[in-house]
Amino acid sequence: MAVVHRAGVVVGLLLLFLLDGSRARIHKLSLRNETRFFVHLNTFGFYANGTLDVNLRSLRLPQKLVNYSAYPVGFSLSRSRVSGVLSYTAEETETCPLSLTKMVNNEPLILFLFDVSSLSVNVRVLGDQDSILTGKPKAGAQIKEGGQRSSREAPAEIPAKPAEPAKDGDKISDKTADDANAKPKPVDPVDETKKEKTAENPLLEFPLASTKQLALALDKVNDTYAFSFHLLLGLLSEGLYNFNFYYCQNMVATFDLPYSFTLEVTEKNPGGFLSAAEIPLSRLYIGMAGVFFTAAMVWVYTLMKHRYNVFKIHWLMAALAFTKSTSLVFHSINYHFINTEGHPIEGWAVMYYITHLLKGALLFITLALIGTGWAFVKYILSDKEKKIFMIVIPLQCLANVAYIIIESTEEGSSEYPLWKEILFLVDLICCGAILFPVVWSIRHLQEASSTDGKAAVNLEKLKLFRHYYVMIVCYIYFTRIIAILLKVTMPFRWQWCYEFLVEVSTLIFFVLTGYKFRPASNNPYLQLPQDEEDEEMDEIVTESGALEGISKVKKTSNGRERQKEATL
Numbered sequence: 382m383a384v385v386h387r388a389g390v391v392v393g394l395l396l397l398f399l400l401d402g403s404r405a406r407i408h409k410l411s412l413r414n415e416t417r418f419f420v421h422l423n424t425f426g427f428y429a430n431g432t433l434d435v436n437l438r439s440l441r442l443p444q445k446l447v448n449y450s451a452y453p454v455g456f457s458l459s460r461s462r463v464s465g466v467l468s469y470t471a472e473e474t475e476t477c478p479l480s481l482t483k484m485v486n487n488e489p490l491i492l493f494l495f496d497v498s499s500l501s502v503n504v505r506v507l508g509d510q511d512s513i514l515t516g517k518p519k520a521g522a523q524i525k526e527g528g529q530r531s532s533r534e535a536p537a538e539i540p541a542k543p544a545e546p547a548k549d550g551d552k553i554s555d556k557t558a559d560d561a562n563a564k565p566k567p568v569d570p571v572d573e574t575k576k577e578k579t580a581e582n583p584l585l586e587f588p589l590a591s592t593k594q595l596a597l598a599l600d601k602v603n604d605t606y607a608f609s610f611h612l613l614l615g616l617l618s619e620g621l622y623n624f625n626f627y628y629c630q631n632m633v634a635t636f637d638l639p640y641s642f643t644l645e646v647t648e649k650n651p652g653g654f655l656s657a658a659e660i661p662l663s664r665l666y667i668g669m670a671g672v673f674f675t676a677a678m679v680w681v682y683t684l685m686k687h688r689y690n691v692f693k694i695h696w697l698m699a700a701l702a703f704t705k706s707t708s709l710v711f712h713s714i715n716y717h718f719i720n721t722e723g724h725p726i727e728g729w730a731v732m733y734y735i736t737h738l739l740k741g742a743l744l745f746i747t748l749a750l751i752g753t754g755w756a757f758v759k760y761i762l763s764d765k766e767k768k769i770f771m772i773v774i775p776l777q778c779l780a781n782v783a784y785i786i787i788e789s790t791e792e793g794s795s796e797y798p799l800w801k802e803i804l805f806l807v808d809l810i811c812c813g814a815i816l817f818p819v820v821w822s823i824r825h826l827q828e829a830s831s832t833d834g835k836a837a838v839n840l841e842k843l844k845l846f847r848h849y850y851v852m853i854v855c856y857i858y859f860t861r862i863i864a865i866l867l868k869v870t871m872p873f874r875w876q877w878c879y880e881f882l883v884e885v886s887t888l889i890f891f892v893l894t895g896y897k898f899r900p901a902s903n904n905p906y907l908q909l910p911q912d913e914e915d916e917e918m919d920e921i922v923t924e925s926g927a928l929e930g931i932s933k934v935k936k937t938s939n940g941r942e943r944q945k946e947a948t949l
Contacts, residue, residue, distance in 0.1 A: 406654035407723040408646040410791045416637035420626040422793040425648040426657030426873045429616040434647040439605040443638040452630040453479040456493040460620040477629035484508045489618050495599060502597040502608050510589040511615030518585055519596040621873035653720035658876030663716040665877060669884045670709035677702035680895055690900040694750055698895060701743040708736035738781040745777045745811055748853065751898065752818035766818055773814045780807040812857045819850045845897060856890045
């Protein structure tokens with residue numbers, strides 16, 4: 382166990398150097414020589430008056446001539462009909478999603494199509510929307526509907542009202558005379574240039590309820606293109622949105638054409654930088670941390686009360702409960718800073734990752750030890766049980782590292798989907814592997830119940846192990862499948878209930894496991910001799926006088942030793 386703790390600390394310290402691009406709600410993504418035709422940039426749940434700021438700093442396209450009318454390049458912002466699922470996916474469509482002209486269910490969809498030949502971004506608005514888009518229109522473009530000067534821009538100066546001529550008999554004040562004789566201030570040529578540029582390309586607000594198509598400016602610097610916009614979500618448009626980038630030429634190209642871009646995305650809700658489903662998580666985690674800590678203290682009290690029936694695995698279960706509570710505390714702090722600052726604080730994030738890694742390792746080690754019957758049925762693990770630990774512990778460390786990498790990288794990065802698949806696969810392997818020790822213990826007790834003459838005790842223990850097996854299967858099935866299905870069917874603002882169900886099911890599983898394996902004299906798990914060798918020691922068959930007067934020592938079920946004399 383000390384090795385696992387030291388490994389967790391080392392991995393946590395190494396993560397300090399990997400958190401420069403830590404996942405936040407202020408996203409900065411740079412892709413170089415990317416060949417994917419579809420890049421999922423982010424998913425975020427917006428409430429009314431939520432904002433989305435996108436700043437494409439540089440986009441470098443292949444030098445090869447591409448027909449951008451047939452194979453467009455650009456962004457899409459779509460609202461999901463079902464939580465966590467795209468309203469349309471690139472895999473389900475044979476044509477490029479940027480070529481859509483209408484939505485089946487009138488779901489809000491905004492397409493940003495780059496036209497590098499005319500240096501413009503053609504915006505196509507589909508579905509029912511009441512959002513307001515702010516951007517710089519293309520120079521000379523004609524605004525068809527609803528274009529208004531942006532409120533974020535400084536208002537134009539109001540021309541001074543000309544002074545009325547003085548009437549006869551009126552007195553002119555000294556201040557007025559001084560103003561009349563004063564020389565005009567010299568005009569700063571830089572300010573004049575800024576005013577001219579602002580007058581040519583001012584930021585305008587476009588109500589998307591009435592504006593269905595418009596052209597924004599696409600800036601070109603050397604061989605790269607730049608573009609930005611600001612979106613204010615209305616009450617009708619709130620929901621879970623997916624922001625994607627498409628390079629449709631690579632859908633049909635015989636060889637993929639590389640492109641590169643640097644992008645900054647800032648998403649914000651009225652309450653902070655967290656998505657709608659993530660806002661309650663900070664309070665949820667700190668509350669569940671208190672519940673787990675209380676359960677851990679009750680468990681320690683139980684161990685102290687029945688200390689003559691306590692085994693080492695009981696203290697391991699206590700360590701697991703305290704580690705789980707600590708991990709939830711750091712998880713809550715991490716979400717708090719993401720909500721207020723837009724990104725996690727490195728120190729708190731590292732502490733969360735370390736405790737999360739230790740919690741995962743302790744959980745699977747404890748489940749596997751209980752499943753093998755260690756300390757309850759026998760003290761020595763068989764060779765095949767040791768192999769399970771040699772497989773599960775490294776895989777669990779790999780799963781936690783994959784989770785940490787996923788949390789500290791952007792969704793649009795090329796390594797994100799790879800590590801997500803690794804996490805899913807390794808987690809399933811670990812969950813399946815810990816079931817083998819339980820099955821082996823059940824088989825061992827079945828054989829023992831029919832051979833060693835203590836069938837009643839073994840059958841009772843066999844029944845309890847079967848219950849434990851069912852508990853593990855239900856816990857894995859609920860947290861990995863049922864909870865995810867519930868998340869998919871829930872409205873976007875209630876997605877936090879998925880995390881709530883997972884934490885509550887984990888608490889119930891911990892409580893039931895502790896109740897079944899509680900240290901008590903009447904616990905049927907503790908009524909069998911702790912080692913099969915104890916039964917063999919009951920009979921000492923010898924004819925040698927050298928062993929005359931030897932006493933036999935036997936361990937009882939509660940770990941204490943008793944001595945009886947053997948008359949030979």
